[in-house]
Amino acid sequence: MLKVEHLTKIYEGGVLALDDVSFEVPTGQFLAIIGLSGSGKSTLLRCINRLIEPTAGTIVWDGLNVTTAPQEEMRRIRRRIGMVFQQFNLVHRSKVITNVLAGRLGYINPALSLIGRFPPADVKAALERLDRVGLANKAYSRADELSGGQQQRVGIARALMQDPQMILADEPVASLDPVLAHGIMQYLEDINKKDGVSVLCSLHFLDLVHRYADRVVALNEGRVVFEGTPAEIDDAMFKEIYGQDAERVG
Amino acid sequence: MTGPETHKARGLTRFIVLVLSILAILVAYAFAFQRTDVTLDEVKDPGRRASLVRIIRGLARPNLIEYDETPTYHLLDYRTPCPQGGFKPPDPDTSGPYLEAVPTCASPGADVRIQGHNLPPGVTGPLSFIPISETEGVALRLALVTADQQGEFDVVVRLPDRASDETQQFRLTTTERSGAWRLTNTAHQTWSKIVETVMLAFVATTLGTIAAIPLSFLSARNLMRTIRTPFVSVALFVVGLPVGLFAGMQIGRWVTSVASHISTNIPALTAAVAALVAAGFWALRVTVPEVEEEPPTRWEKTVRRLVVAAVAVASFFAIGFAGNLLREVGTTLNDWLGPLGFIGEFFRVIGDVFATFITAVTAIVGGAVVAVIGSRVGNVIADRASPRTLLIVRYVAISAALAVIAAAIGVTVRWLYELNPSSNAMTTTAGGAIIGMAGVVLSSRFGRRWFPDRLGLPATFLRLLTSLVWIGGGVTIGVIFGVAIDGAAGLFDASGTLVGPILLGAALGMVGVTVSRRMHSLPSGISAYYIARTVFNVIRSVEPLVMVIVFVVWVGLGPFAGALALSLHTMASLAKLYSEQVESISQGPIEAVTATGATRLQSIIYAVVPQIVPPYIAFTLYRWDINVRMSTIIGFAGGGGIGFLLQQNINLLHYRDAAAQMLAIAIVVSTLDFLSARIRERIV
Numbered sequence: 001m002l003k004v005e006h007l008t009k010i011y012e013g014g015v016l017a018l019d020d021v022s023f024e025v026p027t028g029q030f031l032a033i034i035g036l037s038g039s040g041k042s043t044l045l046r047c048i049n050r051l052i053e054p055t056a057g058t059i060v061w062d063g064l065n066v067t068t069a070p071q072e073e074m075r076r077i078r079r080r081i082g083m084v085f086q087q088f089n090l091v092h093r094s095k096v097i098t099n100v101l102a103g104r105l106g107y108i109n110p111a112l113s114l115i116g117r118f119p120p121a122d123v124k125a126a127l128e129r130l131d132r133v134g135l136a137n138k139a140y141s142r143a144d145e146l147s148g149g150q151q152q153r154v155g156i157a158r159a160l161m162q163d164p165q166m167i168l169a170d171e172p173v174a175s176l177d178p179v180l181a182h183g184i185m186q187y188l189e190d191i192n193k194k195d196g197v198s199v200l201c202s203l204h205f206l207d208l209v210h211r212y213a214d215r216v217v218a219l220n221e222g223r224v225v226f227e228g229t230p231a232e233i234d235d236a237m238f239k240e241i242y243g244q245d246a247e248r249v250g
Numbered sequence: 251m252t253g254p255e256t257h258k259a260r261g262l263t264r265f266i267v268l269v270l271s272i273l274a275i276l277v278a279y280a281f282a283f284q285r286t287d288v289t290l291d292e293v294k295d296p297g298r299r300a301s302l303v304r305i306i307r308g309l310a311r312p313n314l315i316e317y318d319e320t321p322t323y324h325l326l327d328y329r330t331p332c333p334q335g336g337f338k339p340p341d342p343d344t345s346g347p348y349l350e351a352v353p354t355c356a357s358p359g360a361d362v363r364i365q366g367h368n369l370p371p372g373v374t375g376p377l378s379f380i381p382i383s384e385t386e387g388v389a390l391r392l393a394l395v396t397a398d399q400q401g402e403f404d405v406v407v408r409l410p411d412r413a414s415d416e417t418q419q420f421r422l423t424t425t426e427r428s429g430a431w432r433l434t435n436t437a438h439q440t441w442s443k444i445v446e447t448v449m450l451a452f453v454a455t456t457l458g459t460i461a462a463i464p465l466s467f468l469s470a471r472n473l474m475r476t477i478r479t480p481f482v483s484v485a486l487f488v489v490g491l492p493v494g495l496f497a498g499m500q501i502g503r504w505v506t507s508v509a510s511h512i513s514t515n516i517p518a519l520t521a522a523v524a525a526l527v528a529a530g531f532w533a534l535r536v537t538v539p540e541v542e543e544e545p546p547t548r549w550e551k552t553v554r555r556l557v558v559a560a561v562a563v564a565s566f567f568a569i570g571f572a573g574n575l576l577r578e579v580g581t582t583l584n585d586w587l588g589p590l591g592f593i594g595e596f597f598r599v600i601g602d603v604f605a606t607f608i609t610a611v612t613a614i615v616g617g618a619v620v621a622v623i624g625s626r627v628g629n630v631i632a633d634r635a636s637p638r639t640l641l642i643v644r645y646v647a648i649s650a651a652l653a654v655i656a657a658a659i660g661v662t663v664r665w666l667y668e669l670n671p672s673s674n675a676m677t678t679t680a681g682g683a684i685i686g687m688a689g690v691v692l693s694s695r696f697g698r699r700w701f702p703d704r705l706g707l708p709a710t711f712l713r714l715l716t717s718l719v720w721i722g723g724g725v726t727i728g729v730i731f732g733v734a735i736d737g738a739a740g741l742f743d744a745s746g747t748l749v750g751p752i753l754l755g756a757a758l759g760m761v762g763v764t765v766s767r768r769m770h771s772l773p774s775g776i777s778a779y780y781i782a783r784t785v786f787n788v789i790r791s792v793e794p795l796v797m798v799i800v801f802v803v804w805v806g807l808g809p810f811a812g813a814l815a816l817s818l819h820t821m822a823s824l825a826k827l828y829s830e831q832v833e834s835i836s837q838g839p840i841e842a843v844t845a846t847g848a849t850r851l852q853s854i855i856y857a858v859v860p861q862i863v864p865p866y867i868a869f870t871l872y873r874w875d876i877n878v879r880m881s882t883i884i885g886f887a888g889g890g891g892i893g894f895l896l897q898q899n900i901n902l903l904h905y906r907d908a909a910a911q912m913l914a915i916a917i918v919v920s921t922l923d924f925l926s927a928r929i930r931e932r933i934v
Contacts, residue, residue, distance in 0.1 A: 106847025
């Protein structure tokens with residue numbers, strides 16, 4: 001159970017990115033976060049694992065207060081929250097398997113990382129995760145030799161490597177074409193349904209929302225303007241979320 | 251109003267500005283010419299031209315190879331003045347080379363035409379007159395002659411004023427090469443020095459690079475910007491530093507004394523080092539798990555810390571023993587290896603470095619460890635303690651920290667200016683420095699609010715003025731306080747104590763906490779960034795050629811001084827270049843790795859390092875290139891390498907020798923340039 005209460009983020013320079021955002025995500029739910037570019041979706045996701053420090057409000061996850069957790073405890077929380085990014089954020093020059101193994105770093109003794117070593121069990125697990133996303137044969141290729149869709153699958157394998165209880169996906173398919181987009185979304189759906197991992201996913205296309213999400217939170221200028229099931233988004237609601245001039249596509 | 255008129259006016263303004271700019275540039279150049287003595291008067295002087303030609307010709311013939319030469323003398327009898335009835339030399343053997351004179355005799359001072367025949371074509375040699383003389387071997391040189399393609403020459407010389415009744419002689423000396431060519435002494439010297447030069451550049455580049463890599467992360471804005479540290483942590487860090495330094499120094503002394511008493515038996519030393527390393531490794535392996543699923547319990551944590559501390563102390567001993575071991579092994583190898591004895595010498599020197607710097611290393615490590623522990627404790631207090639406790643801790647810790655800083659300033663001032671202990675200058679300086687620093691921090695923090703940017707230049711000036719006022723205030727408080735302490739000197743019996751600065755620091759700390767009550771944390775990362783940047787810029791601005799002078803005083807003339815100077819400069823330049831590369835990497839992977847729960851160190855290793863490897867290699871090669879060039883001239887200032895020879899030969903006007911060295915430099919620099927370009931292509 002993730003509980004976000006009165007979350008507010010004001011960036012240096014006074015930009016109000018999140019304005020008193022509150023919602024709840026029961027364990028195992030697939031939540032889509034929608035809204036225009038700049039509506040605060042990325043900031044919201046990054047506040048949940050505190051890649052961005054919230055200005056005010058509280059986030060409680062699994063009984064732990066995320067917002068007040070000291071550094072050490074925060075690392076323990078982060079290692080159970082996987083994250084998938086729009087730009088994949090792989091280390092291009094590293095091998096695919098190294099990128100996947102990076103998901104284990106939260107569990108590994110930092111002294112061991114100094115010499116670049118991973119326990120053999122982790123290497124085996126990394127190959128299994130790669131197999132799950134269909135990239136076992138690419139394990140020892142360099143990450144930048146892969147196509148966009150393959151890179152995002154490596155990103156998912158990295159998140160899986162954390163044995164996460166929640167995955168934050170920040171526009172995971174915005175850089176991909178529609179066919180690949182469904183492929184990636186199906187992996188997330190699979191993880192959500194089979195492993196019972198909660199997924200918080202910000203999305204652009206409403207058809208993807210209808211197809212995959214259990215519930216939707218819509219943001220506009222940092223405020224929650226809608227919360228409910230995908231089916232409840234009618235034309236009026238759509239204009240509320242995306243502005244009066246917006247037109248529905250797809 | 252608008253239209254052609256304003257257009258015309260604007261055109262006119264532009265024209266005037268253009269004319270004025272041209273005039274200004276002209277004046278600037280006129281002044282520059284005057285200051286730099288640009289003049290062609292000297293250049294037109296024929297004497298200078300002759301010198302230039304001589305130098306250029308010397309440089310064109312590098313003194314690299316030589317031959318054994320045997321001289322051949324061609325003689326012609328001659329009489330001066332003419333005897334009665336004239337003189338005719340005996341008929342020459344016209345089958346070989348011979349000389350002829352017209353006339354065959356003449357008065358001293360007369361012009362005589364000398365011809366040579368059947369000489370080796372193109373041969374050159376001095377034509378001399380051999381007078382009858384009491385001393386042997388006098389030869390009056392008349393001309394340098396060169397035979398043409400037919401082996402002939404024809405020259406008119408003036409007879410010297412050497413009248414005699416006997417027969418005298420003209421002599422042409424030609425030399426012929428005999429035997430194979432060989433390298434000159436200069437060539438041998440040049441070779442040995444150019445090797446020294448390349449090695450100097452190699453040592454400087456590697457040492458500088460190793461030091462620069464960790465420092466470059468410290469001076470990368472994107473990595474440091476986000477780091478903030480609670481006030482208490484910073485204060486406890488500062489307090490922990492001297493405590494740890496002292497403790498570390500004691501451990502170092504202990505290690506040194508134990509190591510100096512231990513046997514110099516190589517097997518025993520080897521066994522001791524191996525046992526220490528193995529035990530340490532095993533202890534760490536057993537107590538610190540590779541993978542951590544659950545947070546460690548308090549008990550586990552304590553055990554781990556104790557083991558790590560024990561292993562640290564053990565590793566100091568291992569280093570101390572290893573120093574002894576290397577020295578012994580080195581000395582033995584030196585005897586055994588013969589021509590490869592330098593490898594043994596290398597081990598011996600490394601051992602010596604270990605043994606010499608162990609105390610410094612333990613002191614620094616100790617200081618760092620205790621300081622970090624202090625800041626960790628600070629973090630815990632800042633996170634967990636109640637506001638009231640936190641406030642009390644802050645008062646104590648920050649007062650203590652400022653007292654430490656003030657004492658450090660006091661010690662430095664006393665050492666630097668050799669002040670006598672009771673002088674209040676220490677207090678003054680400490681107070682001035684601390685309040686000054688606080689002022690600079692505050693005016694940079696609030697300066698923009700007090701004096702907004704729209705005020706323009708005056709705002710900058712006012713901000714600067716505020717800082718100066720703060721420093722002035724600090725000095726004043728320091729003076730008053732120092733005088734008061736002096737007055738109460740009996741109270742403290744202040745011979746050699748630092749009571750003044752410490753008290754002042756503590757008092758200022760109290761004030762500081764009261765003023766900064768609402769500030770939770772300090773931007774420690776960005777402060778470290780600015781300090782590192784400033785230090786690098788200062789070091790970088792001093793040319794290695796100047797730096798080497800200081801090192802020559804310290805380690806003596808020679809390549810070691812040059813290597814140290816170049817290393818220091820390399821470190822500062824590379825740290826800057828590297829850090830700019832770190833700043834330009836993509837942030838995404840760092841974000842992704844941080845999100846997995848990695849520590850800052852892990853995120854640097856897995857997300858930053860892979861991105862910066864190619865540019866780091868490129869810059870290192872580039873720097874290696876620069877260092878080879880620098881090391882060729884570092885000898886000018888006593889830093890070893892080929893520069894010393896070059897300078898000597900230029901000063902002695904031995905241009906052919908200098909040419910040999912310049913040629914060597916050119917070959918080495920262009921070869922390495924080519925090589926580094928190829929390596930860069932391969933790797934990047």
